[in-house]
Amino acid sequence: MVLEGEMRLEHAGHHTKHLKPFEQDSFSGDWTTTSFGKVRDFNLMLAAGCTGQLTAVTVQQGASLLTEAAASDIDRCTGITAAFYCVDGLLSITMSDQHSYELSAGDLLLLTAEGKTDALPISLSNNSSAAVHLIRVDIKYPINNSCS
Secondary structure, rough: EEEOOOOEEEOOOOOEEEEOOOOOOOOOOOOOOOEOOOEOOOOOOOOOOOOOEEEEEEEEEOOOEEEOOOOEEEOOOEEEEEEEEEOOOEEEEEEEEOEEEEEOOOOOEEEEEEEOEEEEEEEEEOOOOOOEEEEEHHHHHHOOOOOO
């Protein structure tokens, strides 16, 4: 996912994609890929069998958003990870109204649960003087694959 700048990705024998800030492309690491442009980006690389998703989130000045870390199903996966990468600004993340963390630009918060878990409510609060951008990452680890 591009954070700053623009780039073009050419995947030989597959496709070409032009990316602007907060746009992304998914592709296999064994493809022959060439990139053009100068960017700052955020990458998610997974072992075979794991699934993941990147989502760009903007929290406006003075606003709060409610979200949740997904529940895991022991019949389909052995664990989940939710991560939050603060692109810019300052953000407060509170889980289940109990644990609170302050993230500033460049900070990454990882929340990992193994086995069956219920959905975890998460509040994102921006008390700063400008909008804050963050990248939300969700990863699921399948049964019979450690994804390491």
